[in-house]
Amino acid sequence: MINVKAQAYVFDAYGTLLDVHAAIARHRAEAGPDAERFSEIWRIKQLEYTWTLTLAGAYLDFWSLTERALDYAFARIPSVSQALRPKLLEAYFKLDAFPDAAETLAALKSRGLRLAILSNGSPRMLAAATQESKLAASLDAVLSVDAVRVYKPRPEVYALVTDRFAIPAQDVVFVSSNRWDVMGAASFGFSTVWVNRGRMPDEYPDAQPSRTITVLAELPALGL
Numbered sequence: 001m002i003n004v005k006a007q008a009y010v011f012d013a014y015g016t017l018l019d020v021h022a023a024i025a026r027h028r029a030e031a032g033p034d035a036e037r038f039s040e041i042w043r044i045k046q047l048e049y050t051w052t053l054t055l056a057g058a059y060l061d062f063w064s065l066t067e068r069a070l071d072y073a074f075a076r077i078p079s080v081s082q083a084l085r086p087k088l089l090e091a092y093f094k095l096d097a098f099p100d101a102a103e104t105l106a107a108l109k110s111r112g113l114r115l116a117i118l119s120n121g122s123p124r125m126l127a128a129a130t131q132e133s134k135l136a137a138s139l140d141a142v143l144s145v146d147a148v149r150v151y152k153p154r155p156e157v158y159a160l161v162t163d164r165f166a167i168p169a170q171d172v173v174f175v176s177s178n179r180w181d182v183m184g185a186a187s188f189g190f191s192t193v194w195v196n197r198g199r200m201p202d203e204y205p206d207a208q209p210s211r212t213i214t215v216l217a218e219l220p221a222l223g224l
Contacts, residue, residue: 005171006191008140009108009219010161012176013119015043016195017101017216018129023091030087031080038077045069050120050151059149061122066092093125097133100217105138107220116141118161118174120151141165153184161190173210175219183207193219 014020024031024039031038046062046069053059060068067089074082109115115138119126123144130136141164148156162169169189176182177195183204186192194209195216202208211222 006113006173007167007171008114008116008161008165009173009175010116010118010143010190011105012174012178012181013117013121013126013129014095016175016177017097017105017117017135018095018133019098020095022096023088026091027084027087030084034077034079038073038080041076042069042073045072054151054154059151061146062120063122063125066125093128094132095129097135098216100215102134102138104216104219105135109138114140114165116143116161116164118143118157120145122146152181153187155184155188158185158188158190175216179203182209186210193222 011017019025020043021036021039024035024042028035046066049060049065049069050062053065070085070088074080074085105115117126117130117139119142121129121144123142123146126142126144130139130142136142143160143164145151145157147160148154150156158169158174161172161174165172170191172190173193174182174185174190175193175195176185177197179194179196179200179202182192182194186207186209192209194212195214196212197214199214213219213222
């Protein structure tokens with residue numbers, strides 16, 4: 001059960017509040033018939049780099065990994081013109097929020113809860129995205145892995161939240177669409193909500209989410 005004394009709701013950014021496929025969506029016609037596959041490869045490789053570098057004890061900021069993953073996607077899907085590279089990077093820098101993100105944050109904020117983002121994104125990326133998407137006004141903190149130079153799901157990342165708000169892990173509700181991120185947060189001691197938009201099967205039965213929803217708009221109605 002989620003702790004009813006939760007003091008803070010903390011959100012993953014990419015894939016949870018921000019639509020990671022919005023960049024390709026803005027240029028789908030130019031990208032052609034392989035646009036969706038291209039975007040999936042870009043996203044998967046971006047995440048893979050975070051995990052492999054962290055395991056190797058190395059670090060590059062998320063923007064550098066986003067660029068590298070994009071170049072990999074171009075190499076894998078040559079039907080997508082590399083002339084799109086600057087346009088896609090510009091679009092990724094200011095991704096669209098999901099349609100229910102702003103309203104959900106505002107509803108939670110009205111209850112006196114503290115709200116934050118905890119993200120792999122670099123501070124510059126997160127500042128641009130939260131301003132562009134109109135989410136910044138509802139947030140008390142935007143926390144980036146740059147502060148510890150390792151990526152999720154390392155526990156040092158989740159500790160940024162408890163350090164920032166000076167509260168125990170059990171007083172935090174962590175919300176993510178990424179099941180591996182929910183696993184990491186649950187292992188750290190947060191109550192967790194998995195936003196399972198794609199109705200995907202559960203990959204981590206030993207680290208169950210406290211609740212599962214299919215859209216962000218369901219979150220305030222849970223009455224947590």
